[in-house]
Amino acid sequence: MRRLIEMRKPKGHHMAETRHTKVLIIGSGPAGYTAAFMPAVRC
Amino acid sequence: MLNPILVQGIEPGGQLTTTTEVENWPGDSEVQGPDLMIRMQDHAKAMGCEIIGDIITNLDTSKRPFTATGDSGTIYTADAVILATGARAKWLGLPSEEAFKGFGVSACATCDGFFYRGQEIVVIGGGNTAVEEALFLTNFASKVTLIHRRDELRAEKILQDRLMKNPKIEPLWFHQLEEVVGEDNPKGVEAVRVKHVETGEITEIPCKGVFVAIGHAPANELVKDVLELHNGGYVKVEAGSTRTSIPGIFAAGDLTDHVYRQAVTSAGMGCMAALDAEKFLAEHDA
């Protein structure tokens, strides 16, 4: 189970980081993970 | 490359990490839920997806790029968003219910029904979910007792008729679950104690399985005020697609699906959402 948890972002950074992505997937169940490998597969 | 970023949320791997055997995942006659989700995560990573341990606390859909705020303070901007935040079964909140979850107490008849072949089980609830689950469970169980607080069901009439005609189902009116009773070694359910809501009298019903069927709640907090919803809060998508009421926002899995609620249907919708998002970006950002 531990392997499922990515390094958790620490709360309350002093400087808020901004990340841009073409596709943001929110959620890591079967729907989220399957969506995650499809864009990579087709590019 | 689309270089997707996936934010895991509070439950990395989702609902399947809370169960043991999954018997209806194609290609695996039996796989443990957490193992399956580790494999999916590894697959997503291997295909170049960046997976981040964060929780989205706010999503601004008013303009593109959309802006999501992470609990960590990170701001994510995105040209398209795929919502896959799932759903949660509603539980009664009893300590004994919690203690036997996965060991005889379940909220998913389709997932766990076949464990109770030839055994007696109880179903808690009186709406469509409860009646559908009770009917489905008669495929396996020798007897299904439907426990409901009132003396009439909220389920659709046609379902009620089917329930009443089924010789394996016995409704127990005016009762509520007080306690799940079981053994620790091996861990499993032996009975439930139910209370008559008017007299307070306690009755013990022997059973091996308890299905809590008081409904599901989609995890729609991020979008409930901005997206079109239906059927009690599920995100509405255009038929045959994952397009929501806001162009560029797609939804997949249990968040949109009050009917099937399975891993394989969720994964299928995840695939559809990725293809829909890709098409949207090609059309809008060319």
Ligand SMILES: Cc1cc2nc3c(=O)[nH]c(=O)nc-3n(C[C@H](O)[C@H](O)[C@H](O)COP(=O)(O)OP(=O)(O)OC[C@H]3O[C@@H](n4cnc5c(N)ncnc54)[C@H](O)[C@@H]3O)c2cc1C
């Ligand atoms: C006990 C149990 C047993 C089951 N057994 C089976 C079975 O045998 N076979 C089967 O096909 N189905 C089974 N199911 C149903 C199956 O688990 C679900 O249909 C499936 O997991 C739904 O997938 P999903 O990706 O839509 O959402 P979920 O699996 O619910 O995942 C939702 C994800 O969204 C994330 N999230 C939520 N809010 C946020 C946020 N604000 N920010 C970031 N992330 C967020 C969560 O952390 C989670 O990772 C079972 C369910 C349960 C509860």
